[in-house]
Amino acid sequence: MALVLSEDQQLLKDSAKSFCEQNAPVSVLRGLRDSKDEQGYDQAIWSQMLELGWAGMAIPEAYGGFDFGYGGLGVVLEETGKTLVSSPLISTVLVGATAIVQLGNETQKQDLLPKIVAGELLIALALDEHTNHNPSKIATTATKVDGGYSLNGSKTFVLDGHIANVLIVVARTSGETDSERGISLFLVDANAEGLNVARTIMVDSRNSSNIQFNNVVVAEDALLGELDQGFNGLDSVLDIARIGIAAEMLGSMQAVFESILEFLKQREQFGVLIGSFQGLQHRAAEMYSEIELCKSAVRAALAGLDDPDTTLAERAELASMTKAKLSEVFFLVSNEGIQMHGGIGMTDEFDVGFFIKRARVAQQFLGDASFHRDRYATLNGF
Amino acid sequence: MQSQQEFRNETRIWLEQNCPESMRTSMVQEEVVWGGRNAEFANPDSETWLQRMAQKGWTCPSWPAEYGGGGLDKDQAIVLGEELARINARPALTSFGISMLGPVLLEYGNHQQKAEHIPKIVRGEIRWCQGYSEPGSGSDLASLSTKAELQGDNYLINGSKVWTSYADKADWIFCLVRTDFDVPKHSGISFILFDMASEGISTKPIQLISGSSPFCETFFDDVKAPARNLIGRLNEGWSIAKRLLQHERTMISGFGLSAGQSDNGGTTSTISSLEGTAMHYRGDTKKLSDPVLRDQIARFKIDADAFAHTSRRSVEESKQGPNATSSMLKNYGCELNKRRYELMLQAIGSQGLGWEGEGFSDEELQLTREWLRSKANSIEGGTSEVQLNIIAKRVLGLPDILSLARK
Ligand SMILES: Cc1cc2nc3c(=O)[nH]c(=O)nc-3n(C[C@H](O)[C@H](O)[C@H](O)COP(=O)(O)OP(=O)(O)OC[C@H]3O[C@@H](n4cnc5c(N)ncnc54)[C@H](O)[C@@H]3O)c2cc1C
Numbered sequence: 129m130a131l132v133l134s135e136d137q138q139l140l141k142d143s144a145k146s147f148c149e150q151n152a153p154v155s156v157l158r159g160l161r162d163s164k165d166e167q168g169y170d171q172a173i174w175s176q177m178l179e180l181g182w183a184g185m186a187i188p189e190a191y192g193g194f195d196f197g198y199g200g201l202g203v204v205l206e207e208t209g210k211t212l213v214s215s216p217l218i219s220t221v222l223v224g225a226t227a228i229v230q231l232g233n234e235t236q237k238q239d240l241l242p243k244i245v246a247g248e249l250l251i252a253l254a255l256d257e258h259t260n261h262n263p264s265k266i267a268t269t270a271t272k273v274d275g276g277y278s279l280n281g282s283k284t285f286v287l288d289g290h291i292a293n294v295l296i297v298v299a300r301t302s303g304e305t306d307s308e309r310g311i312s313l314f315l316v317d318a319n320a321e322g323l324n325v326a327r328t329i330m331v332d333s334r335n336s337s338n339i340q341f342n343n344v345v346v347a348e349d350a351l352l353g354e355l356d357q358g359f360n361g362l363d364s365v366l367d368i369a370r371i372g373i374a375a376e377m378l379g380s381m382q383a384v385f386e387s388i389l390e391f392l393k394q395r396e397q398f399g400v401l402i403g404s405f406q407g408l409q410h411r412a413a414e415m416y417s418e419i420e421l422c423k424s425a426v427r428a429a430l431a432g433l434d435d436p437d438t439t440l441a442e443r444a445e446l447a448s449m450t451k452a453k454l455s456e457v458f459f460l461v462s463n464e465g466i467q468m469h470g471g472i473g474m475t476d477e478f479d480v481g482f483f484i485k486r487a488r489v490a491q492q493f494l495g496d497a498s499f500h501r502d503r504y505a506t507l508n509g510f
Numbered sequence: 511m512q513s514q515q516e517f518r519n520e521t522r523i524w525l526e527q528n529c530p531e532s533m534r535t536s537m538v539q540e541e542v543v544w545g546g547r548n549a550e551f552a553n554p555d556s557e558t559w560l561q562r563m564a565q566k567g568w569t570c571p572s573w574p575a576e577y578g579g580g581g582l583d584k585d586q587a588i589v590l591g592e593e594l595a596r597i598n599a600r601p602a603l604t605s606f607g608i609s610m611l612g613p614v615l616l617e618y619g620n621h622q623q624k625a626e627h628i629p630k631i632v633r634g635e636i637r638w639c640q641g642y643s644e645p646g647s648g649s650d651l652a653s654l655s656t657k658a659e660l661q662g663d664n665y666l667i668n669g670s671k672v673w674t675s676y677a678d679k680a681d682w683i684f685c686l687v688r689t690d691f692d693v694p695k696h697s698g699i700s701f702i703l704f705d706m707a708s709e710g711i712s713t714k715p716i717q718l719i720s721g722s723s724p725f726c727e728t729f730f731d732d733v734k735a736p737a738r739n740l741i742g743r744l745n746e747g748w749s750i751a752k753r754l755l756q757h758e759r760t761m762i763s764g765f766g767l768s769a770g771q772s773d774n775g776g777t778t779s780t781i782s783s784l785e786g787t788a789m790h791y792r793g794d795t796k797k798l799s800d801p802v803l804r805d806q807i808a809r810f811k812i813d814a815d816a817f818a819h820t821s822r823r824s825v826e827e828s829k830q831g832p833n834a835t836s837s838m839l840k841n842y843g844c845e846l847n848k849r850r851y852e853l854m855l856q857a858i859g860s861q862g863l864g865w866e867g868e869g870f871s872d873e874e875l876q877l878t879r880e881w882l883r884s885k886a887n888s889i890e891g892g893t894s895e896v897q898l899n900i901i902a903k904r905v906l907g908l909p910d911i912l913s914l915a916r917k
Pocket residue numbers: 395397398402405407408467468469470471472474
């Protein structure tokens with residue numbers, strides 16, 4: 129398992145870095161927020177990202193992708209994290225495409241994956257139903273009806289729900305609300321009757337929504353993966369997504385830390401640079417160490433995803449280790465990002481505020497640190 | 511060129527044939543092999559194991575074969591490490607010669623010095639101690655004042671060192687001495703080696719809070735050290751001293767890695783599985799019943815995982831051996847090791863609080879002592895605060911308050 133980037137990955141990372149710096153700086157997100165943009169992302173930038181091939185990064189060549197692996201998608205996400213790029217990359221590419229690659233049948237893959245690569249299709253995962261992530265606690269039901277299923281229930285924190293063409297809906301086809309058995313996944317057309325999408329304006333200025341299902345009928349072949357046995361597949365897709373989101377968080381925390389260092393080397397008080405105060409130096413040194421650990425965790429987890437010998441249990445452990453660690457450290461770094469900038473850190477004009485807002489959303493998304501520590505302990509048998 | 515796979519196969523076979531059974535168990539404190547003129551082998555298999563490993567140079571796998579080392583490249587050394595770990599092999603030899611002196615001698619020593627000292631380190635024939643700290647010079651090591659004056663073919667050494675680990679057991683010392691008092695403190699230091707059996711040396715053991723007395727006060731009274739034992743150039747010992755500290759820190763950072771393999775930081779076999787131990791002492795079977803401890807152990811293990819990956823990444827990234835990131839690894843590894851012992855004490859409750867005698871198993875008593883010993887991890891080899899200073903200055907490029915103060 130290589131913990132250093134390959135030459136190809138490094139080239140990709142460099143090109144993603146310059147793209148994000150030049151074409152998609154934080155000011156783009158600020159603009160989307162201030163103009164209350166309907167879409168919540170910049171279509172022109174997304175088109176350029178598609179041209180760069182980012183949507184097909186982890187999709188096999190057989191389905192129009194570039195087979196560059198999660199190591200490739202990971203370095204792209206790290207760079208988009210540095211400038212907080214708001215795009216369908218996470219909902220559609222990291223989560224959506226992964227779900228279809230992992231769980232879809234041949235027809236579904238042939239049909240959907242090339243469209244994702246071409247940018248003709250946006251996907252959203254409708255999973256959470258409560259204030260805290262809990263993928264087995266599913267009350268939304270899918271009941272067998274003539275020729276298909278009827279969906280009822282409500283979902284929250286659905287990333288890109290209001291712009292998606294297709295939703296992947298996690299529903300209960302049998303069993304108790306808390307049970308891992310009886311969960312099934314469905315591909316649902318976003319325009320289906322009985323479906324009500326309400327965009328939610330989130331603190332990080334990215335797209336999210338609440339969705340209600342009132343007798344939304346889907347055909348038999350809308351089932352993604354196995355009936356009643358969807359949980360394990362779902363969880364392994366979520367593990368990939370957790371690692372991907374951690375890669376994005378890694379980029380974001382590095383950006384905050386760079387900004388801190390720059391400020392410490394430029395701001396003078398008491399007649400000296402504030403970076404000479406040991407009270408700040410030691411905190412910076414500790415943050416540096418924690419970020420180095422985060423980098424290693426993310427690299428190890430991404431390498432694990434691309435290694436065919438990694439078992440699902442190992443992947444789960446890597447995912448929970450990484451998401452727990454990154455959530456904790458991003459919490460620390462985003463808080464210090466404000467504190468160490470003094471009054472300036474509190475101003476909207478300064479970008480660090482965007483990062484602390486993103487931090488909390490990314491921490492929550494697909495399980496926060498305590499969710500993943502608990503899961504890690506369970507996976508390790510204690 | 512032999513392929514990596516071939517090397518792995520050969521190594522595996524060799525280890526199968528040559529590593530004695532009893533050497534495939536976790537190390538216990540009393541059986542650690544330090545070598546030296548008065549080497550002790552509490553377990554006779556250790557002697558066999560040492561001889562076989564030394565023969566191949568595998569006590570120092572990547573040192574040049576010319577001086578008795580294993581001559582392995584970086585990848586082969588990693589493979590050897592993995593194969594040793596696979597069978598849970600004990601380190602055949604533990605010494606400051608291997609972890610500290612050897613690497614700098616190879617880098618700064620002349621041919622004669624290397625030929626004289628390196629093979630003896632590889633074979634464990636000479637045991638070394640480190641003469642750095644002095645009563646007035648701890649964190650501010652460069653202020654040291656032990657004096658060396660050239661007299662004919664010898665340096666005459668006067669002064670004292672403190673906290674010298676195993677000075678009473680070591681055969682030779684690598685020592686920092688002041689050879690010029692009239693220049694800025696970093697510019698008058700030299701790095702010299704001498705025999706601890708020389709006339710004029712006395713040592714006085716100091717007892718630790720853990721009850722053992724592994725270190726000493728060390729006094730030099732007109733000790734004669736041959737001038738040819740000066741490493742590098744006169745008055746240029748500080749860069750060698752710092753380089754050695756990087757190696758030492760890398761070694762100490764290993765305490766944070768895993769239980770069972772390292773042996774100087776107080777980390778040995780008693781403390782293998784934190785969560786398993788915690789559950790065992792509570793009679794839990796499926797899930798650790800103390801939710802707070804469970805969360806703390808999970809957090810610890812996650813940090814330890816991420817640290818192990820970092821340590822591996824730094825090996826993959828480093829081409830010229832350790833660098834300033836050794837301070838980060840040292841600091842983090844030590845803090846992890848201290849956390850591990852605190853959690854272990856919590857895991858076994860009042861059974862971890864015995865000092866001696868009846869009512870406690872040997873392992874429990876050893877754990878208590880090791881917990882106390884682990885507190886030194888963030889002091890020895892440069893304190894945690896000093897490591898954070900180094901990271902701030904050397905890695906992050908933050909301004910140095912001390913040099914601002916001097917201006
Ligand atoms: C919401 C808000 C309301 C405010 N209201 C008022 C008001 O009504 N009236 C008013 O006059 N001011 C007000 N302030 C300003 C506030 O008092 C200053 O922001 C504060 O004193 C910090 O100064 P600074 O922003 O210049 O940060 P800096 O002094 O530049 O500090 C930057 C960072 O360096 C650290 N630092 C600085 N010196 C040292 C040192 N010696 N050792 C260690 N660390 C150090 C700081 O702790 C901080 O983390 C307000 C600020 C805010 C955010």
